[in-house]
Amino acid sequence: MRYLEVDQQGVVFNMWYLGYFDEAMAYFLDDGGLPYSDLLGSGLDVQLVHSEIDWRSSLRFGDEAWVDVTLEHSGTTSFGLRFDVSAGAQTVAIGRTVYVVVATDGSGKRPIPPRLAAALGPAGGEG
Amino acid sequence: MRYLEVDQQGVVFNMWYLGYFDEAMAYFLDDGGLPYSDLLGSGLDVQLVHSEIDWRSSLRFGDEAWVDVTLEHSGTTSFGLRFDVSAGAQTVAIGRTVYVVVATDGSGKRPIPPRLAAALGPAGGEG
Amino acid sequence: MRYLEVDQQGVVFNMWYLGYFDEAMAYFLDDGGLPYSDLLGSGLDVQLVHSEIDWRSSLRFGDEAWVDVTLEHSGTTSFGLRFDVSAGAQTVAIGRTVYVVVATDGSGKRPIPPRLAAALGPAGGEG
Amino acid sequence: MRYLEVDQQGVVFNMWYLGYFDEAMAYFLDDGGLPYSDLLGSGLDVQLVHSEIDWRSSLRFGDEAWVDVTLEHSGTTSFGLRFDVSAGAQTVAIGRTVYVVVATDGSGKRPIPPRLAAALGPAGGEG
Numbered sequence A, B, C, D: 001m002r003y004l005e006v007d008q009q010g011v012v013f014n015m016w017y018l019g020y021f022d023e024a025m026a027y028f029l030d031d032g033g034l035p036y037s038d039l040l041g042s043g044l045d046v047q048l049v050h051s052e053i054d055w056r057s058s059l060r061f062g063d064e065a066w067v068d069v070t071l072e073h074s075g076t077t078s079f080g081l082r083f084d085v086s087a088g089a090q091t092v093a094i095g096r097t098v099y100v101v102v103a104t105d106g107s108g109k110r111p112i113p114p115r116l117a118a119a120l121g122p123a124g125g126e127g
Helices: A016-031 A036-041 A114-120 B016-031 B036-041 B114-120 C016-031 C036-041 C114-120 D016-031 D036-041 D114-120
Strands: A044-055 A066-074 A078-087 A090-103 B044-055 B066-074 B078-087 B090-103 C044-055 C065-074 C078-087 C090-103 D044-055 D066-074 D078-087 D090-103
Touching (some): A016 A036, A016 A066, A016 A090, A066 A114, B016 B036, B016 B078, B016 B090, B016 B114, B036 B044, B066 B114, C016 C036, C016 C065, C016 C090, C036 C044, D016 D036, D016 D044, D016 D066, D016 D078, D016 D114, D036 D044
Antiparallel strands (some): A044 B044, A078 A090, B044 B090, B066 B078, C044 C090, C065 C078, D044 D090, D066 D078
């Protein structure tokens, strides 16, 4: 986390978690063999249609946080990821996001291409 | 919205909606007669424990957006707000957040004080 | 300012001032008769090549801040603005930024067009 | 850099550089043997009083950027850092910031303590 993300309460302000999830999603795809730049290069992008976050604790400046990513479901044009944010042994937050695949030219939804499906792996697998 | 909130896709990046909700929450309390600074001054603050957002559309730079706030539920130590984000006649996103009241000295949860309950008004009312 | 911009020190984190200047620049052009969207629509944009900020004080959550914009200089392809940030009678910060006019198609610098020159007004004038 | 920092022009929006400098400053002190949390723990903090940035190029999403930190000057209560931001062989931006040391209890400026002076090293040295 960055100092600028910590608010007057001394904890990371809520919106930055969505920034972390975006970054973690890109790492997850990259780990699966699909750099995000390759996805864009193929004329496709992902767009967030749903997010939810449950906080059980908070992050303070200097905390080492981890984000684990899991594929929860995958359909024809959308997929859902789960993000477990932890610091040490403590669960800080659990997030869920649903993305649709869209064309970068603005022409709308697209089916999940084989290379993205391969990068996502089977639902329920660990990221 | 600000230019800096618009990403490479040409739309407001998802995390900024949580920033808008935070700002809208403060206006909502202020409209109800409780400036946020008064809440802090009384030794209390609100902390987000849950958020969810469903996007139906997106915001482009220059769009005029509105955020309507409604109280969805109110309990002993927590309350839930609904945020309807629209641009013109179009619904852009619907958000829901749940807050708990906490002491600013870090000593934990507190019951919703009468002045905050008054500011929130009855559940289901318009903000 | 927004709550999310206030850091652990209880003051607006430095980077947000550049966000305020960007917003104030767009208002300044708009006041001069050139909405930023019209500039973009004409195939031109402005790009920051220099910024400097001197802080004399800071902003706390709830402070009412004002940003006054003045044109400091204007050349063939660039112009410089000065931003005076104040809260009440107090000067909080003084910023200076230099912009170049560029084509939105990525083909590089362009001369300041007549409509932008008119919107900027004479150097030394008040925004 | 993060996707959310990239604006509609496809480049990192200017204000995020001040965020990078803040992060690089903390790493610089840490490399010199003074974790930022130790500085805070000793009742001291640093506050930005001046910043300037000259951009020669820009950063696109996926670019690998480096920030080199050098101590430019060091006085009784203030010090100045220089930040060279590069991507590959290209200089992207050069930043300069001046900090004063302040007490975390709000009682104002303090002399640079020995441990911070040691962490900063001699002026002109490489970070």
